[in-house]
Amino acid sequence: MSQTPLEINAPVLDLNSVIADPDTRIIVCCGAGGVGKTTTAAALALVAADQGRRVCVLTIDPARRLAQAMGLTELDNTPRAVQGVTGTGTLDAMMLDMKRTFDEVVESHSDPERAQQILENPFYQALSSSFAGTQEYMAMEKLSQLRAQADADGRWDLIIVDTPPSRSALDFLDAPERLGSFLDGRFIRVLTAPARGAGRGIGRLLGAGFGLFANVLTKILGAQLLTDLGSFVAAVDTMFGGFRERAVATYELLKDPGTSFVVVAAPERDALREASFFVERLDDDQMPLAGLVLNRVAQTRMRDLSAAEATVAADHVAQTSPATASLLRLHAQRQRSVGDQERLAQRFIGAHPSVAIAQVIALPEDVHDLNGLRQVGELLVGADRPTSEEN
Amino acid sequence: MPDPDDATTPDGNDWSEVMLHVVSGKGGTGKTTVAAALALALAHGGKRVMLMEVEGRQGLAQLFDTPPLPYEETKLTVAPGGGEVWGLAVDPEEALLEYLEMFYNLRRAGSVLRRMGAIDFVTTVAPGLRDVLLTGKAVELVRRKDKDSKSPYDAVVVDAPPTGRITRFLNVNTEIAGLAKVGPVRNQADSVMNVLRSPHTAVHLTTLLEEMPVQETIDGVAELHDAALPVGGIVVTMTRPPQLSDEDLELALVDNLPRSTIAAAVASAGLGSARSKQGRGITDALLTEAHDHATRVRLETTERDRINQLGRPVYELSFVPGGIDLAALYDLAESLRQQHMA
Numbered sequence: 103m104s105q106t107p108l109e110i111n112a113p114v115l116d117l118n119s120v121i122a123d124p125d126t127r128i129i130v131c132c133g134a135g136g137v138g139k140t141t142t143a144a145a146l147a148l149v150a151a152d153q154g155r156r157v158c159v160l161t162i163d164p165a166r167r168l169a170q171a172m173g174l175t176e177l178d179n180t181p182r183a184v185q186g187v188t189g190t191g192t193l194d195a196m197m198l199d200m201k202r203t204f205d206e207v208v209e210s211h212s213d214p215e216r217a218q219q220i221l222e223n224p225f226y227q228a229l230s231s232s233f234a235g236t237q238e239y240m241a242m243e244k245l246s247q248l249r250a251q252a253d254a255d256g257r258w259d260l261i262i263v264d265t266p267p268s269r270s271a272l273d274f275l276d277a278p279e280r281l282g283s284f285l286d287g288r289f290i291r292v293l294t295a296p297a298r299g300a301g302r303g304i305g306r307l308l309g310a311g312f313g314l315f316a317n318v319l320t321k322i323l324g325a326q327l328l329t330d331l332g333s334f335v336a337a338v339d340t341m342f343g344g345f346r347e348r349a350v351a352t353y354e355l356l357k358d359p360g361t362s363f364v365v366v367a368a369p370e371r372d373a374l375r376e377a378s379f380f381v382e383r384l385d386d387d388q389m390p391l392a393g394l395v396l397n398r399v400a401q402t403r404m405r406d407l408s409a410a411e412a413t414v415a416a417d418h419v420a421q422t423s424p425a426t427a428s429l430l431r432l433h434a435q436r437q438r439s440v441g442d443q444e445r446l447a448q449r450f451i452g453a454h455p456s457v458a459i460a461q462v463i464a465l466p467e468d469v470h471d472l473n474g475l476r477q478v479g480e481l482l483v484g485a486d487r488p489t490s491e492e493n
Numbered sequence: 494m495p496d497p498d499d500a501t502t503p504d505g506n507d508w509s510e511v512m513l514h515v516v517s518g519k520g521g522t523g524k525t526t527v528a529a530a531l532a533l534a535l536a537h538g539g540k541r542v543m544l545m546e547v548e549g550r551q552g553l554a555q556l557f558d559t560p561p562l563p564y565e566e567t568k569l570t571v572a573p574g575g576g577e578v579w580g581l582a583v584d585p586e587e588a589l590l591e592y593l594e595m596f597y598n599l600r601r602a603g604s605v606l607r608r609m610g611a612i613d614f615v616t617t618v619a620p621g622l623r624d625v626l627l628t629g630k631a632v633e634l635v636r637r638k639d640k641d642s643k644s645p646y647d648a649v650v651v652d653a654p655p656t657g658r659i660t661r662f663l664n665v666n667t668e669i670a671g672l673a674k675v676g677p678v679r680n681q682a683d684s685v686m687n688v689l690r691s692p693h694t695a696v697h698l699t700t701l702l703e704e705m706p707v708q709e710t711i712d713g714v715a716e717l718h719d720a721a722l723p724v725g726g727i728v729v730t731m732t733r734p735p736q737l738s739d740e741d742l743e744l745a746l747v748d749n750l751p752r753s754t755i756a757a758a759v760a761s762a763g764l765g766s767a768r769s770k771q772g773r774g775i776t777d778a779l780l781t782e783a784h785d786h787a788t789r790v791r792l793e794t795t796e797r798d799r800i801n802q803l804g805r806p807v808y809e810l811s812f813v814p815g816g817i818d819l820a821a822l823y824d825l826a827e828s829l830r831q832q833h834m835a
Contacts, residue, residue, distance in 0.1 A: 135520020404778030426758035
């Protein structure tokens with residue numbers, strides 16, 4: 103029985119063409135938490151590999167079950183081969199280790215002695231391992247590392263990256279600007295001044311307001327924290343320039359036509375609202391959007407039997423066949439869910455009529471193995487969709 | 494029956510000692526809705542409750558159908574019996590300036606700090622500091638006293654970051670304590686942690702009856718527990734009662750529902766005779782849907798068992814068809830009250 107998607111009035115997102123196109127080198131999946139973003143990234147990666155691509159999928163904080171489904175006991179910062187790809191392609195999977203990635207940046211941007219200093223600084227340790235927000239930056243850092251490796255040794259021709267489950271997932275788009283305003287600001291000079299031995303001359307350097315400022319910092323942060331922070335910023339000062347260059351390069355890489363952004367949503371009000379936010383944000387930055395994946399779409403097996411008809415029929419047979427009445431009410435409930443989802447999707451489409459949409463029907467159970475993942479992937483690329491000849 | 498004299502639940506409410514309710518949950522599990530319903534339920538009968546949003550999504554404004562909330566305590570709605578729910582969408586930059594003012598009487602320093610790029614640094618470049626400000630604000634609301642030394646709010650409900658980030662979010666002040674060995678920052682961090690770890694705080698988690706959200710809930714409970722943060726209740730959202738009897742569910746699962754009886758009933762309802770293409774199509778569709786439904790119910794039963802094994806109080810909120818509006822929110826609040834969450 104063919105599965106009926108929502109009847110919506112939007113262009114169809116053909117992900118099969120996206121992954122089949124050898125010019126597609128990067129796919130970025132973004133969207134609110136809980137919409138199946140990580141699974142989408144992994145499933146798309148598997149199908150692309152099945153079709154002969156050499157794929158690396160970078161996941162952020164995946165459920166343990168997803169790693170198991172790919173036959174890996176655990177996912178870590180090193181890409182590991184997934185067994186069971188059909189055909190000539192390959193699939194490597196990894197999970198972002200925020201701290202490890204940050205450490206690698208430090209190590210590659212400074213000499214060993216300075217790197218050691220930074221790695222041992224308490225402020226760095228907190229920043230790199232515990233603070234939220236670092237994840238967004240490190241995901242992009244890892245992406246550019248993977249891409250550099252792919253360019254160097256040809257190990258991968260497609261990198262699929264998942265993003266952190268929050269609205270700030272797109273914070274990395276702001277990274278060049280933020281780092282810029284921070285680096286060009288005087289704040290960093292104040293922080294680094296003591297370590298540079300500028301001493302009392304600093305007041306002249308910074309002009310009016312500094313006395314107050316220095317007092318504020320000392321008062322709030324305390325002398326010891328200020329020293330740690332100062333020596334941290336001084337140590338990474340030289341590295342920050344590299345950071346900014348990297349951020350700019352990654353930004354350009356994302357804008358490249360070889361990149362495709364896929365926004366993932368569930369047909370629910372909040373998830374679609376977040377999807378709108380992502381679509382608009384990507385559009386503002388002229389990022390190449392492939393389209394929207396609408397996940398976990400409700401389906402009914404008999405679209406022509408409306409909720410109202412089913413309810414009337416259910417009342418009619420309530421006495422003679424209570425079981426049939428229950429089945430008809432169940433059908434009515436599903437028809438209503440489908441109708442609700444169509445209205446919500448249509449509202450999104452009204453605001454973004456040109457965004458192509460791929461629908462994935464809700465599966466009764468989660469993915470437990472590679473075949474389950476493949477099933478999701480095939481739904482994504484529309485392998486189940488009847489072709490025009492069959493219609 | 495709970496003992497009416499039981500000191501821990503004087504009014505039959507499971508969390509009567511708690512002043513700070515932190516509501517977290519995997520994305521898409523109805524965290525914001527539950528936070529709002531809980532605030533309404535707590536406000537029932539004349540209480541004043543603050544509902545605080547920290548993620549800048551303006552989810553509360555959408556839910557209560559008001560214009561975007563400013564960084565200002567705003568009355569959102571009234572609860573039955575004269576209670577009030579107030580709302581606050583915390584803006585990290587404003588929170589920082591307020592923090593400076595409150596602790597150091599330094600609000601004027603704000604413009605200098607902004608010119609120097611320090612505010613950018615605190616609120617964006619080092620986003621962890623954002624969490625320090627947000628948790629600090631929640632604790633300030635809990636501890637605030639008016640001129641009669643009374644708490645202006647009877648309870649504070651925080652629509653917090655999702656389960657995957659909640660422990661890090663609440664624990665951020667421990668990190669600060671690791672950085673600042675002494676001084677006012679250290680004192681502030683310690684006092685925030687004292688409140689967050691006290692019996693006056695409870696971290697509630699919302700979940701759906703699906704494998705991944707339930708697993709995340711189980712992991713979240715373990716993480717909170719390891720961080721010595723007080724785990725509250727589990728709120729299972731969007732539940733739907735089974736549409737078939739237990740017996741029929743079992744039959745549906747193995748595709749053994751009596752096809753001919755159903756086909757006859759479909760025909761008698763005028764939907765198409767048992768032999769017609771239409772009648773057969775409808776019967777097939779109903780049987781397939783019954784199988785889908787039975788599979789789903791079985792999965793939910795397994796997941797419900799896993800949640801119950803956590804040994805935490807569990808509350809259930811039914812699915813609301815057509816989306817959550819203010820009327821639905823009142824219904825959900827009443828349901829939480831009936832279940833003694835508030």
